Amino acid sequence: MRFLLKLAFWLTIVVLLLPSDRAQQGATPQIGTSEAVSATGAVVTDVRGFCGRQPGACAVGSQALAEFGHKAHAGAKMLYDFLGEKVAHEPAPGTAEQVAGSRKPSQNTLTPADVAMPWRGPQPRRTADARHPA
Numbered sequence: 001m002r003f004l005l006k007l008a009f010w011l012t013i014v015v016l017l018l019p020s021d022r023a024q025q026g027a028t029p030q031i032g033t034s035e036a037v038s039a040t041g042a043v044v045t046d047v048r049g050f051c052g053r054q055p056g057a058c059a060v061g062s063q064a065l066a067e068f069g070h071k072a073h074a075g076a077k078m079l080y081d082f083l084g085e086k087v088a089h090e091p092a093p094g095t096a097e098q099v100a101g102s103r104k105p106s107q108n109t110l111t112p113a114d115v116a117m118p119w120r121g122p123q124p125r126r127t128a129d130a131r132h133p134a
Contacts, residue, residue, distance in 0.1 A: 001061065005047060012040055 016036050051058035 001065065005044065009040065009044065012036075 016033065
């Protein structure tokens with residue numbers, strides 16, 4: 001409940017600080033920042049006394065929030081268990097099982113001539129006789 005009140009307060013502050021459309025400002029009365037802050041304080045004071053005025057509504061609200069918390073906890077536990085099982089069945093990256101499972105078996109179709117590297121040594125020098133035939 002306290003979180004919702006804080007959230008509403010800060011959202012109100014953010015909305016008040018956002019710029020507005022100038023064309024619409026002529027149609028609505030101008031409200032100053034001090035008036036908005038005092039109105040927000042009055043709302044917070046009124047909400048604080050809500051449980052004193054409506055104890056039944058507060059009791060039901062607290063039970064609903066507790067139930068929501070239990071459901072959120074159960075959902076998180078289910079997700080944790082599901083992800084834990086999923087990770088447990090997959091081999092860890094880099095392990096022998098994962099590496100072996102990701103490679104295709106070799107077909108051994110290359111011959112030694114295919115694998116041999118061609119000669120890439122320096123080119124033979126041209127001699128003077130090769131440049132100027134007689």
